[in-house]
Amino acid sequence: MRKKLTALALVAFLLLQGVCFADKFKFSDIKEKVQFDQKTKDSAKQTSEALGKAQEEITPEEEYYIGRAVAAQLLTQYKPLKNDKLQAYLNKICYTLVINSNKPELFNGYRVMVLDSNEVNAFATPGGHILVTKGLVKCTENEDALAAVIAHEVAHIQLQHAVKAIKSKRTRAALSSAAKTTTYALGNDALNEMVDSFDENIGDIVRTMTTAGYSKQQEFDADNNALKLLENAGYDPHGLESMLKTLQEKASKTSGGMYSTHPSPESRLSNVNMRLGKYKYVSNQSVRMPRFKAALAGL
Secondary structure (H helix, E strand, O other), X not given: OHHHHHHHHHHHHHHHHHHHHHHHOOHHHHHHHHHHHHHHHHHHHHHHHHHHHHOOOOOHHHHXXXXXXXXXXXXXXXXXXXXXXHHHHHHHHHHHHHHOOOOOOOOOOOEEEEEXXXXXXXXXXXXXXXXXXHHHHOOOOOHHHHHHHHHHHHHHHHOOHHHHHHHHHHHHHHHHHHHHHHHHHHOOHHHHHHHXXXXXXXXXXXXXXXXXXXXXXXXXXXXXXXXXXXXXXXXXXXXXXXXXXXXXXHOOOOOOOHHHHOOOHHHHXXXXXXXXXXXXXXXXXXXXXHHHHHHHOOO
């Protein structure tokens, strides 16, 4: 009997709560709640799809076309140097380096272009595009130093530094988009403005990173891999040391270019010198110096 009364009391309590709930919330509120839940589900689905896309591997073909687009942008700022002999010479050096590497082939191969600029700089875009300024070529003292310049850029490509930056940007964009979708579902204008502002800040950071160049560790990694590339191709790894010493000497008289996008030549030298001892090389300057001077004649 006591159990029956307790059950009846519970039913009465629940009915009373239902009446209170019905009095407090209108049916339209419940409908809006259902719509909100659907928006939340849609937002979660879009977030999942966007993040899944962000984590997808970039194919070699995509990498090539991304790199080509980046190179096209660079060529709006720099003009190609009209010097077929020098261009062919640099591409032969590049071919020698990559054919002896662990990644000798790309979707459309490796290509080196010389830019008609006295700025001391070099660029490596995804997919195998390497652009080296005339100013940097003129800083080299021999073929080994020139090979070191190209090896450093090849290392950036093979280590996929630009591709990793793209994937990181994709993830940030996906998260930003997801945040927007969620706040729009909530219908809070103040939150939307905050997210829009945050998205703009992300864009500023990405542009700053692009202008500032790769991270210090990535530059060190490119130098370390360049040493291996040089040795495997029969070049003197000390060519990189020679190149960095030249850049160090010119630092006080030169600004911009790689001086603003790379770690200091001093720090790079310190990193390289810690590793040079394990590399061996037999000098071949008697063969390389004449063709080096011939290729750079009149530059």
